[in-house]
Amino acid sequence: MIGVLLVDDDPLTIEVHRRHLERIDGFDVVGECHDARSAVSAILEAAPGAIDLVLLDVTMPDGTGVDVLRHVRARGDAVDVIAVTGVRDADIVRQMVALGVTQYLVKPFTFAVFSDRLRQYVDFRRRASDAAGPATQEEIDALLGALRPPAGTVLPKGLSAESLERIAHAVRVGGPLSAVEAAVQTGLSRVSARRYLEHLVDAGRVDRIPRYHGRGRPESEYRWRS
Template sequence: MIGVLIVDDERLTRELHRAYVERIDDFEVVAECAGAHAALTAVLEERGTAPIDLVLLDMTMPDGHGLDVARHIRARAADVDIVAITSVRDADVVRQAVGLGVVQYLVKPFDFATFRDRMEQYRDYRRRAQDAAGQATQAEIDALLSALRPAGGAALPKGLSADTLDRVTGALRESGPLSSAEAAETLGMSRVAVRRYLEHLAEAGRADRVPRYGTPGRPETEYHWRT
């Protein structure tokens, strides 16, 4: 399990984020804090009953800024990762957060699907980092660096739309594994069009192609959402 510390000065926000985390496999909320000082104490003095692996960190709190919390954590070389969850959109804050090793930056408000996607990307990144211990190959390094990138974050190939990609992604996540024919029927789209989106997800590393046997003729390809 990945131990999560939630840091936010709003009680309702902490409750919402806890509910979100509890809906995702392999994550567990081990502590909550309402301010910067308490967050540093929890991480650096390890007073909790379970280890903290990931901090969901607000940027603006009455007793300190999230960037200062991140700086202190990095200065002490604490072995935790940080996801910024904030309403702050200032580009300079984002740049500083990235420079301090913040692995994701989520702007409030967001829905559960967005939150889940970022957390699953982080989980994938963490697993790849553990698997690539020692002398990593170039392919392992590329996979590690790409693990935190949203599937639709880069420019899409010509002819694909972000909205339709979201629909196909949602169908695969909720109803998969699916063949292109099954996805087309679910979404009311043509098989050829759906297959282009499924192939894009596979090439982006967000889905796996698996042969489906048991029918006459060539095996059919089905797509599995990669978790």
């Protein structure tokens, strides 16, 4: 299990993050902090291996996420951190990246987006473990790529980013799926689900493969490309 410390000055936000994590296998919330000072103490005083990941807010009453990271990095703590915040200031983003955040997730977001980022983090940890010792260039590229969400592109007319995220999440977690199954899981129409699935095929994120049901024409199903 990946031990997670939740840091946010809003108790409701912490509760939402906790509930989201309960829906994703492999994560265990081991602590909650509502300000920068207690977050620094919790990280530095934790037993070795108790906290693997911190979901860190940027704005808090007594400091910022940048302050928290500066303190823990100065003490040599290399805990993984995902910034979860409404702050979009480019300078803050650069500072957080320089201090080693693995992801920067901007509020508000859907559960599908949250889940995908956490699953990317799991993939990153797995690849880091597999590549222990001298790593090849391919292993390094794959390790860095594990934390990189799909490149944003201009969507065709009639497609929305939110619905695309829902379809992508459904296929990634529950696939392979047909267009009908994807529609049921996401609440979209079959025609709309197929459009999003075909867009993901064109983007190289999903493979379209035939699904045979005895005699007759096979049905297309869509599988997330590893």
